[in-house]
Amino acid sequence: MEHLIVDNLTMEFGGLKAVDSLSFSVKKGEIYGLIGPNGAGKTTVFNCVSRFYNPTSGRIIFEGKEITKLKPHEIIRAGISRTFQNVELFKHMTVLENLLVGQVAFTRENILSAAFMLSSVRKEERRIREEAMEILKILNIEDKAHEYASAQPYGIQKLVEIGRALVSQPRLIMLDEPAAGMNHSETDELAELILKLRDELGITILLVEHDMSLVMNICENICVMNFGKKICEGTPEKVKSDPAVIEAYLGGEEIA
Known part of the structure; x- marks a missing residue:
């Protein structure tokens, strides 16, 4: 097909x-x-x-x-998602945070509920963190999750960008x-x-x-x-x- x-x-x-x-x-x-x-x-x-x-x-x-x-x-x-020729990561965020940014458009909670930090928001935050960590495991870089993206070798940064493309499923x-x-x-x-x-x-x-x-x-x-x-x-x-x-x-x- x-x-x-x-x-x-x-x-x-x-x-x-x-x-x-x-x-x-x-x-x-x-x-x-x-x-x-x-x-x-x-x-x-x-x-x-x-x-x-x-x-x-x-x-x-x-x-x-x-x-x-x-x-x-x-x-x-x-x-459909994509990566780019030049790595465009948020250098002052951790590897995990870079993936979480890519998930913003797919969260299920609205701004109002987020402002009040409802239990549903906390549950949603756990969900997207777990999904992001699963992607890092697939990429075999879960040990880098809490390190700054800017501190990673270029090859790892390329993998982080692929991970950010993967978070939209x-x-x-x-x-x-x-x-x-x-x-x-x-x-x-x-x-x-x-x-x-x-x-x-x-x-x-x-x-x-x-x-x-x-x-x-x-x-x-x-x-x-x-x-x-x-x-x-x-x-x-x-x-x-x-x-x-x-x-x-x-x-x-x-x-x-």
């Missing part, structure tokens, strides 16, 4: 087409890669799906419903270069985590990543972009042997 459909998506900035009539679809439970050189338009696609940008034309369909006109907070409530998560800045060991652990999110939590993954070994090892299908256009789509085996991909993406060098 198609979980996400990007249909003829175009995004123009002052006459420049950052994304040009792009179409692809992601199946439910799939790990799908979106790759291409710098400036190919990958993050622009993420910004269109998450509704930070209003596409010039085209449609975005999630779970059978068109979401092209939704607001960013409505996208999160619809079941998404059915689709878009990961924008999650391995950037990670060493080889951290990247291997990230690959295991992404597979765990799909296999154990049932989350569909849309992945933008420059680490080709990571992409080729965990993605079932890949869409390759160049200058805003799709130049190839298919399995890792098909993509890495496609002449247009080799030429445009790697300047003639074969993909590992």
Whole structure:
């Protein structure tokens, strides 16, 4: 079943087409890669799906419903979350507090009841803390819960950002270069985590990543972009042997 459909998506900035009539679809439970050189338009696609940008034309369909006109907070409530290329954590909050901030929109109590600290509010606070701690356990960083986010190595900070995306309980998560800045060991652990999110939590993954070994090892299908256009789509085996991909993406060098 198609979980996400990007249909003829175009995004123009002052006459420049950052994304040009792009179409692809992601199946439910799939790990799908979106790759291409710098400036190919990958993050622009993420910004269109998450509704930070209003596409010039085209449609975005999630779970059978068109979401092209939704607001960013409505996208999160619809079941889609994302991370960003640059880590944007609250550095003067703890790791746990960073996740709790991401849960604010999903608390079940209103401001008035919170002001009076009703028992239902205290119960809700316990619930969201327990859920946040469960996510930290999944990420294997629960021991960092009460440490400042700013004190963590870059690889841990990237995991905290993934955790913040997970607290909304998404059915689709878009990961924008999650391995950037990670060493080889951290990247291997990230690959295991992404597979765990799909296999154990049932989350569909849309992945933008420059680490080709990571992409080729965990993605079932890949869409390759160049200058805003799709130049190839298919399995890792098909993509890495496609002449247009080799030429445009790697300047003639074969993909590992």
